[in-house]
Amino acid sequence: MSTMHSVFLTGGAKGIGAAIARRLAADGARVIIADLDIASAQALAAEIGAIAVQLDVADLERVQRTVLDTGPHQVLVNNAGIDQHAYFTKTEIADWRRLLAVNLESVFATTHAALPAMQAAGFGRIINIASEAGRMGSRGAAVYAAAKGGVIAFTRSIARENGRKGITANVIAPGPIDTPLLREAVAAGGDKLLDAMKGATLAGRLGTPEEVAAAVAFLASDAAAFITGETLGVSGGMGCGQ
Numbered sequence: 566m567s568t569m570h571s572v573f574l575t576g577g578a579k580g581i582g583a584a585i586a587r588r589l590a591a592d593g594a595r596v597i598i599a600d601l602d603i604a605s606a607q608a609l610a611a612e613i614g615a616i617a618v619q620l621d622v623a624d625l626e627r628v629q630r631t632v633l634d635t636g637p638h639q640v641l642v643n644n645a646g647i648d649q650h651a652y653f654t655k656t657e658i659a660d661w662r663r664l665l666a667v668n669l670e671s672v673f674a675t676t677h678a679a680l681p682a683m684q685a686a687g688f689g690r691i692i693n694i695a696s697e698a699g700r701m702g703s704r705g706a707a708v709y710a711a712a713k714g715g716v717i718a719f720t721r722s723i724a725r726e727n728g729r730k731g732i733t734a735n736v737i738a739p740g741p742i743d744t745p746l747l748r749e750a751v752a753a754g755g756d757k758l759l760d761a762m763k764g765a766t767l768a769g770r771l772g773t774p775e776e777v778a779a780a781v782a783f784l785a786s787d788a789a790a791f792i793t794g795e796t797l798g799v800s801g802g803m804g805c806g807q
Contacts, residue, residue: 571595572785573638573679575622575671576645578605580744581694584774585642588782590615597635600645622671623663629678637682640785643672643716644694650750653707661708668712669719676723680732689732690785693720694777697738697800713738717796724794733793735784740800743771767802 572589576582578600586609590596596615599622600606606617620631622645632638647667649660672693683689698706699713717736724734741747741762751758763770780799783789798804 570639570785571597571636572640572642573597573599573632573635573675574642574644575599575620575675577642578602578609578617580746581739581742581774581777582644583609584778585644585781586615587613588775588778589640589642589785592782592785594640594785597638599631622674623666625666625670625674628671628674632675632678636679637686638679639683639686639688640690640692641675641679642692642694642781642785643675645671646694646696646713648706648709648750650705652705656708664708665712665715668709669715672716672719676719680723680727683732684727684730687731689727689730690789691720691723691732691734692781692784693734693736694781695720695736695738695796697740697798697803699736700738700796700798700804720796721794728793733784733789735789735793736796737777737780737784738796738798738800738804739772739777740766740798740803741771742777742799743773747771765803766800767805770801772799772801 572594577586577598586596586598590613598606598610598615598617599620601621603619610617622628693716695713695716698710699717703710720734720736777799
């Protein structure tokens with residue numbers, strides 16, 4: 566990656582986001598880590614030579630201002646997201662609005678702010694982190710799956726509108742990735758639930774944040790200039806079924 570590239574990364578303080586920040590900074594990019602957890606974002610930024618900004622991605626107007634104030638950016642990585650495991654009849658309208666605001670509407674806001682500068686420059690890389698749930702659906706996470714499916718459709722549309730402007734737009738769909746957040750989520754289910762997650766992949770294991778980060782780095786690079794409108798599963802073959 567060019568040392569001239571500026572990357573705006575949401576949800577970059579921990580887990581997958583932190584691995585992405587470390588990888589892109591190591592590749593020479595100027596990385597803006599936007600996260601609600603400013604203390605963790607600042608600690609990581611100090612470690613890797615990045616810039617930390619506090620951001621609630623559900624605040625769409627602030628999202629747009631922050632992207633513009635820290636830009637222009639050549640690379641946009643939308644990683645921020647939240648999940649909620651509950652059967653659909655146990656969810657409320659407030660849950661729907663909250664999950665869509667964080668997982669989908671934030672992607673609209675960052676893209677809307679970053680895209681004009683990319684168009685003017687004739688170059689851009691938009692990489693949105695979705696989930697295999699957005700392609701396959703999810704028992705117990707219908708609202709989350711709907712939001713991530715929306716990210717996939719939105720990204721394809723941005724790719725169609727900008728394919729001849731030097732801009733690519735792609736999705737990475739992780740499967741079960743070994744992060745502290747995942748470990749917390751499965752704590753109640755214990756080893757049985759963890760084994761089920763591993764068994765849902767053809768690889769028979771959890772992925773690592775670094776494996777997702779490697780895919781982001783590739784899609785951000787010149788080597789991926791002819792790849793756009795695609796969804797890359799980093800899920801150990803989970804999307805293939807068994």
